Amino acid sequence: DAKTTQPTSMDCAEGRAANLPCNHSTISGNEYVYWYRQIHSQGPQYIIHGLKNNETNEMASLIITEDRKSSTLILPHATLRDTAVYYCIVRSSGSARQLTFGSGTQLTVLP
């Protein structure tokens, strides 16, 4: 599975959009981009995933560049409860390999 690169940490003001970048320059054609987050003292929580097209759900939007070498997770109106570590993971659908978590981005939403 392709390796991902994320900033170690980011801050965002409450009520503003949080844009979390992820680089995955070695992604291959059948690999999806997944995002999970982990709030302190909890297990990771699935947010969203996509292949080529931009995706949106009740939690976030996922913007994938046309060349698929990078993506951005957008939390449109960040709240204090969105403070968490956000993991970007690239993986083939139905792959025999399991989800591999890196170190993620610590997002801190400031009041």
Next chain:
Amino acid sequence: GAGVSQTPSNKVTEKGKYVELRCDPISGHTALYWYRQSLGQGPEFLIYFQGTGAADDSGLPNDRFFAVRPEGSVSTLKIQRTERGDSAVYLCASSLDRATNEKLFFGSGTQLSVL
């Protein structure tokens, strides 16, 4: 319950002792995963079950670690002769099935402390 349940939430043991950690997955989920998370790091895969069988145990660090899922639901992670380096949060996750296993649902984990 609606989510993945892990017990105990905290376990303190002494070096050399045996421990068992339990996971109750979401009802109907056939796939079950164990991960381990050390402080400041992302979760690290240990083992994956599809039904009753361990489909992938490549992440188990050594033969002191063993996991079972005898009836295809509840799973137990067993650690023999615990060492201080085993101290970590042990996370369990389940998903509906292997074919659509993109969305994993995690429990809150068991914090294991080996003194």
